[in-house]
Amino acid sequence: MDIFKIIDEFQKIDGDVAGRLEYATRRHFMSKIGSKLAAVAVPTAFASIVNKAYAQSAKAIDVLNYALTLEYLEDEFYKAGNAAAGLIPASDKAIFTQIGKHETQHVAFLVKALGAKAIAKPTFDFKYGGAFGDVFTNYKTFVTVSSALEDTGVRAYKGQAGELLADPQILEYALQVHSVEARHAAVVRRLAATVTSNPAMKGWITGKEGAVPAIYVGEDNMTQGGKDLKGLASKSDAAITEAFDEPLTKEAVLAIAGPFITK
Amino acid sequence: MKSKNSGKEEGEITSVVNRRLFLRSAGLATSLGTIVLGAACSDDDPDPMIPGTGDAVDLGSGDIGVLNYAYALEQLEAAFYTQVVATPYTGITDAEKAILTDIRDHEVVHRDFFKAALGDKAIKGLTPNFAAIDFTKRDAVLGAAKLFEDTGVAAYNGAGKLIKDPGYLLLAGKIVSVEARHAAVIRDLINPKSADFAGDDIINGDGFDKAIAPADILTAVKGYVKDTITGANVGK
Numbered sequence: 001m002d003i004f005k006i007i008d009e010f011q012k013i014d015g016d017v018a019g020r021l022e023y024a025t026r027r028h029f030m031s032k033i034g035s036k037l038a039a040v041a042v043p044t045a046f047a048s049i050v051n052k053a054y055a056q057s058a059k060a061i062d063v064l065n066y067a068l069t070l071e072y073l074e075d076e077f078y079k080a081g082n083a084a085a086g087l088i089p090a091s092d093k094a095i096f097t098q099i100g101k102h103e104t105q106h107v108a109f110l111v112k113a114l115g116a117k118a119i120a121k122p123t124f125d126f127k128y129g130g131a132f133g134d135v136f137t138n139y140k141t142f143v144t145v146s147s148a149l150e151d152t153g154v155r156a157y158k159g160q161a162g163e164l165l166a167d168p169q170i171l172e173y174a175l176q177v178h179s180v181e182a183r184h185a186a187v188v189r190r191l192a193a194t195v196t197s198n199p200a201m202k203g204w205i206t207g208k209e210g211a212v213p214a215i216y217v218g219e220d221n222m223t224q225g226g227k228d229l230k231g232l233a234s235k236s237d238a239a240i241t242e243a244f245d246e247p248l249t250k251e252a253v254l255a256i257a258g259p260f261i262t263k
Numbered sequence: 264m265k266s267k268n269s270g271k272e273e274g275e276i277t278s279v280v281n282r283r284l285f286l287r288s289a290g291l292a293t294s295l296g297t298i299v300l301g302a303a304c305s306d307d308d309p310d311p312m313i314p315g316t317g318d319a320v321d322l323g324s325g326d327i328g329v330l331n332y333a334y335a336l337e338q339l340e341a342a343f344y345t346q347v348v349a350t351p352y353t354g355i356t357d358a359e360k361a362i363l364t365d366i367r368d369h370e371v372v373h374r375d376f377f378k379a380a381l382g383d384k385a386i387k388g389l390t391p392n393f394a395a396i397d398f399t400k401r402d403a404v405l406g407a408a409k410l411f412e413d414t415g416v417a418a419y420n421g422a423g424k425l426i427k428d429p430g431y432l433l434l435a436g437k438i439v440s441v442e443a444r445h446a447a448v449i450r451d452l453i454n455p456k457s458a459d460f461a462g463d464d465i466i467n468g469d470g471f472d473k474a475i476a477p478a479d480i481l482t483a484v485k486g487y488v489k490d491t492i493t494g495a496n497v498g499k
Contacts, residue, residue: 091456098458105470158436161423165432168424175420175439176471182443183461183472187451202365203448204441225380225434233375239368243376244437245444 060167063160065119066250067174068110070156072121073260074149075103080126081146084136092191096146099184106177113173123263131259140195147192148212150185151205152248152256155215157181159247182245204242214256218246318489320386322477324496326431329422331386332477332497333435334377336418339487340411341370342391347408352401359452366408366445373438390489405453412446413465413473414483415439420474425498443472 078100081087088096111118126145127133135141157178164171186203192211193201200209208216220241222229229240248256322331344367351360378385397403419439426432447460466472475483477494485492 094458095456095460098461102461102466102470105468109469109471154440158433158440161432161436162429165427165429172420172424172474173471175423175436176474178436179416179420179439179443179472180461180466180470182440183447183466185440186444186447187460190448190451203362203451204365204369204444224376224437225430227376227379229372229376232379233368233371235368235372239365240372242365243369243372243441245440246437247433 057166059163060170061114061117063163063174064110064114064170065117066160066253067157067177068107068114068119069122069261070153070253070257071103071106071110073124073257074153075100075107076121076124077126077145077149078103080136081142087136087139087142089139095187095191099146099150099188102180102184106180109173122261124260125262126260128259143188143192143195144211147185147188147201147210148215150181150188151210152215152253153181154178154185154245155248156250156253158245159249159253161247202242205245206238207241212256217252218248221246318387318390318491320389320490320492322386322492322494322497323384324499326426326428326498327381327384328494328497328499329426329435330377330381330431331384332422332494333419333438334374334381334385335389335488335492336415336480336484337370337373337377338389339391339484340415341367341374342389343393343396343407343411343487344370346393346398347404350398352404353399354401362448362452363408366448369441369445373441387490389492392487392489395486405449408449409446409453412442412449414475414480415442416446417473417475418477418480420472421476421480422498423474425477 078096082093082096082100126135128135128145132141132145135145157174160174161171161178164174189201189205189210190203193199196211200206202209205216205219208219210216210219221244222237222240224244230237232240320335322328322335344363348360348364348367351363355363393407396407416439419435419442423432423435423439426435446465450459450462451457453459461472477497481492481494
């Protein structure tokens with residue numbers, strides 16, 4: 001077993017792996033390799049370092065697998081959408097190609113981070129039991145579902161941040177993915193405004209404005225940090241709700257995503 | 264600082280950075296460059312070239328430090344968009360004006376929210392320095408907006424792990440995704456319907472946005488604020 005080759009492999013998926021190994025006291029690890037017990041100890045030591053580096057707690061593993069479920073869903077959705085002939089107009093192709101690329105990267109990262117603990121990819125029904133029957137033939141439906149998925153993604157990651165306080169590096173990764181989902185959500189919402197002729201829909205969420213109402217429950221919240229912000233800085237209620245995105249609990253997200261998952 | 268002998272390259276970089284920052288922030292013509300460079304060699308003053316109010320602002324420590332850090336950045340963003348909306352660039356469209364007004368409102372809400380939440384622990388109102396930004400030009404304004412938004416996202420992403428109180432972490436999370444929405448929309452205005460809203464210049468090969476530590480963010484925004492902000496104990 002070539003330990004350095006493995007570290008190099010990790011470096012490919014994660015440029016910061018050296019720093020993370022440092023965190024797990026690289027020197028201590030290296031001294032273990034050097035010891036007489038090396039032959040026996042290396043695999044165990046390495047496994048424990050990988051475990052430390054990527055998922056220190058059962059909570060973190062749960063969160064990562066939860067994220068993976070949503071990323072699998074998004075990834076498959078854009079794979080199918082980008083492959084569907086005549087669905088996405090040429091003018092909007094660059095947007096969905098870029099989004100699809102990120103979702104594939106998110107899946108790849110999570111699968112590698114979780115290793116053997118990664119859940120298997122579920123089977124999806126993007127027609128949502130018939131509600132979105134024309135999702136891959138009608139661009140309006142596709143954009144609506146896309147914006148719904150992205151806004152759900154933003155809300156879902158946000159809801160898990162507190163669960164990761166004990167795993168600072170994983171928290172940072174989650175935040176780094178979370179803001180990418182928000183970028184996606186903003187640009188798709190702007191597309192949705194045009195495609196569905198709904199000018200009230202902006203890159204940010206006004207009140208609980210958005211198709212598929214269940215996804216926007218609570219977005220009209222006006223209380224932050226225990227303070228009612230009504231009238232703050234003489235701004236409108238609309239502006240105040242736009243200024244904050246709200247989290248969704250895991251239960252709420254799974255209830256929303258459930259009908260997409262057939263198995 | 265190593266601008267004396269051996270660290271020649273580093274010294275050169277430092278003086279280039281100082282010169283740029285100075286020229287940008289002072290808005291001076293390049294003809295003054297010689298004088299500036301001469302003065303830029305001073306080793307002890309961390310940033311002799313930034314015209315300041317002379318006020319040193321310490322963000323404080325622990326979670327309060329993180330909140331003040333966010334408050335400082337929101338102050339800059341709010342001031343920037345207030346100016347953008349007050350003096351619209353040449354040829355601004357109604358749609359652009361609506362978007363920039365929305366963003367101004369969001370940033371003002373963020374700023375005032377942090378101020379209220381911090382109460383007597385809040386840092387003072389900062390004095391921004393936007394002399395380097397030509398507010399009459401679309402490219403200049405949207406370019407600066409892109410920089411501020413991307414920086415804001417990276418700042419929140421980098422500060423998240425420094426927060427200890429889950430309530431504060433959630434609040435930061437509620438705001439950072441709005442900043443990311445801003446960043447995407449500004450980028451879409453600059454380069455419509457392209458991949459730039461989440462471009463490869465900002466999102467890495469794992470599909471991750473940037474996360475940058477406070478010290479580096481404070482260095483990056485130094486030219487846009489007259490006060491000297493220190494955040495050595497943010498999150499500690």
